[in-house]
Amino acid sequence: MENVRREIIRFGINETYNLYMYSIADHHKSCLSINTTESDSTGTRLYAGGHVGIRFIRYLLNNASCNHIFDTVESLRVIELGCGVGIVSLLSFLPRRYLLSDRINKIILTDGFSEVAKIAELNYNTFKSEYSGIINDNIEVLTQELQWGNKENIIQLIDSVNDGKKFDIVIGTDLMYYNVNVTELLDTVLALILPDGIMIHAHHFRVDGTKRKVIDYFTAIGWNTLEISIEEFIESNELINHPEWYKVNVCISACNDKIQLLQTQHPNWRIFNSFDEGEDDFNDKDFKFPEL
Ligand SMILES: C[S@@+](CC[C@H](N)C(=O)[O-])C[C@H]1O[C@@H](n2cnc3c(N)ncnc32)[C@H](O)[C@@H]1O
Numbered sequence: 563m564e565n566v567r568r569e570i571i572r573f574g575i576n577e578t579y580n581l582y583m584y585s586i587a588d589h590h591k592s593c594l595s596i597n598t599t600e601s602d603s604t605g606t607r608l609y610a611g612g613h614v615g616i617r618f619i620r621y622l623l624n625n626a627s628c629n630h631i632f633d634t635v636e637s638l639r640v641i642e643l644g645c646g647v648g649i650v651s652l653l654s655f656l657p658r659r660y661l662l663s664d665r666i667n668k669i670i671l672t673d674g675f676s677e678v679a680k681i682a683e684l685n686y687n688t689f690k691s692e693y694s695g696i697i698n699d700n701i702e703v704l705t706q707e708l709q710w711g712n713k714e715n716i717i718q719l720i721d722s723v724n725d726g727k728k729f730d731i732v733i734g735t736d737l738m739y740y741n742v743n744v745t746e747l748l749d750t751v752l753a754l755i756l757p758d759g760i761m762i763h764a765h766h767f768r769v770d771g772t773k774r775k776v777i778d779y780f781t782a783i784g785w786n787t788l789e790i791s792i793e794e795f796i797e798s799n800e801l802i803n804h805p806e807w808y809k810v811n812v813c814i815s816a817c818n819d820k821i822q823l824l825q826t827q828h829p830n831w832r833i834f835n836s837f838d839e840g841e842d843d844f845n846d847k848d849f850k851f852p853e854l
Contacts, residue, residue: 565592566681571608571649573617574800579693581685583607583647604739605646605678611736612650614792614810615764619654619733621795622762623662630827631760631814632731637667639724641754642733643747645671648682648705650735652689656697663698670723672708679707711746716753728756736810738765744775752783761815766806773811773836786821787813787834794830 566582584592584606592603622628632638642651648671655666671686673679683705689697704723709715720726732755737747751761767773780787790812792801801807813834814824825831 563677563680563684565606566684571653573653579649579653579689581647581649581652581688582681583649602675603677604736605644605673605675606681608647608649609736609766610804610806611764611766611810612646613804614796614807614812615650615733615735615762616654617796618764618790618792618812619650619762623654624659625795627827629662631824632662632665636665638665638730639668639670639727640666640731640733641670641672641729643672643708643710643750643754644734644737645673645682645705646678646736648685651733652686652703654733656689656701656703657693658696658698664700666698666701668702668704668724670719670729671703671705672719674707674709676707679705708750710750711743713753716750720754728759729754730756730759732759732761732763734761734763734765736765737763738767738769738772738776740768742769742772744772744779748776748779757817758820759816760820762813763815764810764812766809767811767839770839773834773839777834777836780815784818785815786818787815788821788824788828788831789813789834790828790831 565584565588567585568580569583571579571581583589586607589603589607592606622631640651640655645651651669651671655663655669657663671679671682673682686703686705706719706723708719720728732751734747734751755761777787792807792810792812796807811834814831816824825833
């Protein structure tokens with residue numbers, strides 16, 4: 563892990579963390595050189611979806627009007643997919659200052675690539691030793707390699723780290739990258755999540771047609787997705803410095819009944835749509851020049 567360096571992550575002026583990731587230059591270099599299906603180095607830095615995702619999860623945990631989302635059970639088990647450097651779940655759930663952080667019982671950080679999973683583990687160990695005063699020690703955190711779509715890997719993970727039980731919450735940020743296999747990813751979510759669980763996710767969708775694939779997948783299994791405006795939970799004075807955060811779609815996916823209930827409680831949360839995507843089934847034989 564010779565390329566990892568410490569970098570400051572800020573929340574306002576009083577909350578900062580110094581954690582490990584690749585420098586921007588090393589990240590770009592490794593993404594350009596070794597990205598194949600066997601190796602992916604996108605996870606060596608925290609992405610915009612991650613920054614936004616942390617703020618959204620904190621908002622859900624700390625805002626009384628959202629607490630009902632976590633009401634299903636007393637102690638919640640969380641799994642993060644494609645966790646990269648691990649910072650999203652660590653900074654979302656571990657600080658004790660969040661009202662509901664004591665309801666979290668276990669967090670499993672997963673990534674398909676060993677180099678990246680090692681950075682997540684390094685960040686957890688650093689976080690535990692250097693920020694012990696502010697973190698909730700009762701939460702068990704484990705790091706595991708998990709390749710999406712690998713059924714054996716998924717069953718073995720559920721058995722080994724969670725006594726064969728599925729998870730209440732699945733987290734995923736910036737997973738809709740180039741070349742993502744949406745079916746493998748969402749099959750993995752479905753294999754890991756309890757029927758009344760929720761997926762909290764935030765992505766910059768890079769490829770046209772990917773939103774449609776997500777919507778179609780969830781529709782087919784009787785799930786739906788709500789989208790939440792980032793302006794609801796990030797202050798304008800922070801957003802003004804991060805225009806790239808506006809590209810992130812912040813979502814909650816769950817079974818239709820749960821989504822309907824959430825929508826009545828949060829009328830501003832809208833059903834996620836793909837209206838801004840290019841027409842992926844455009845057929846030029848149907849195209850006619852407009853008459854002048
Ligand atoms: C763009 S990065 C996002 C990292 C982090 N979630 C964030 O928001 O900063 C995508 C992550 O997904 C992981 N990933 C990509 N394809 C995967 C697969 N098939 N199985 C498991 N992890 C995968 C990568 O290793 C990487 O950590």
